Amino acid sequence: MLHRRSDYYCLTALFFGLISLILLTLTWQNARRGQSLALVTAEISRIDTETNHQQAIARYSHLNSDNPLIKIRIMRRYWRLILKVREQIGIINADNPEPDQEIINLRQEFEQLRFNLQETGESLLKQKPTPEISWRVYNLLGATYLLQAADLLAKGESLKQSQAALNLAIKHFKSAITEIDKDFQARDLNNIPRWNLELLTTGQSQSELSQMTTGAENRLDLKKNLSTMLPESAGFMVGEPPDNRVRK
Numbered sequence: 001m002l003h004r005r006s007d008y009y010c011l012t013a014l015f016f017g018l019i020s021l022i023l024l025t026l027t028w029q030n031a032r033r034g035q036s037l038a039l040v041t042a043e044i045s046r047i048d049t050e051t052n053h054q055q056a057i058a059r060y061s062h063l064n065s066d067n068p069l070i071k072i073r074i075m076r077r078y079w080r081l082i083l084k085v086r087e088q089i090g091i092i093n094a095d096n097p098e099p100d101q102e103i104i105n106l107r108q109e110f111e112q113l114r115f116n117l118q119e120t121g122e123s124l125l126k127q128k129p130t131p132e133i134s135w136r137v138y139n140l141l142g143a144t145y146l147l148q149a150a151d152l153l154a155k156g157e158s159l160k161q162s163q164a165a166l167n168l169a170i171k172h173f174k175s176a177i178t179e180i181d182k183d184f185q186a187r188d189l190n191n192i193p194r195w196n197l198e199l200l201t202t203g204q205s206q207s208e209l210s211q212m213t214t215g216a217e218n219r220l221d222l223k224k225n226l227s228t229m230l231p232e233s234a235g236f237m238v239g240e241p242p243d244n245r246v247r248k
Helices: 002-047 054-064 068-093 100-128 131-155 159-182 193-199 206-210 216-227
Strands: none
Touching: 002 054, 002 068, 054 068, 054 193, 068 100, 100 131, 131 159, 131 193, 159 193
């Protein structure tokens, strides 16, 4: 009887010892996670001040590119680079309408940046982020597809390809509106994707665009309309007033 009671006490002590060990291990792991999160948050804040977009992208990616807060920052940096390259193309074209190697290289860079941004955005959406993140992703993707539509026309591509990119822009702006309406903290921003969509659909409806032929005159009209719709900063860069977010 004493032997059994002794075994019982030993098993009880072993059981509670294991529980204590597990709790200590979990506490240590949580403490490490907390320290790691604090370090990552501090590093994100430091990278946010980086003025070189390429270096910022590399530093963000080194942290943890699957983190939605990091991915959306990478997308913003890609957007700023896209606008910079597009501006360079416009300046060179103004001085020399004939395409040269510099223009070819810049267009290739533009395409790669656009692809990277869209790939990052689609990857982020698969993670099902919160509405606070998702509306920004959709809005930025919409602006990027709008740039793609304008670029296709500028290169003399088919109107059908430009129309397809335009449809994707509208689709993403509508998704941005749906998501931002779920984010109660963004009530002061909820007109941003609506404004982008309004610029895209006002003046020339999608039904009218779809009926257009590939003639040079119609191509020029669509190109002119797109050039007045392009957002300057995808409608959500920090510190910019809402009425300055889209170039009219």
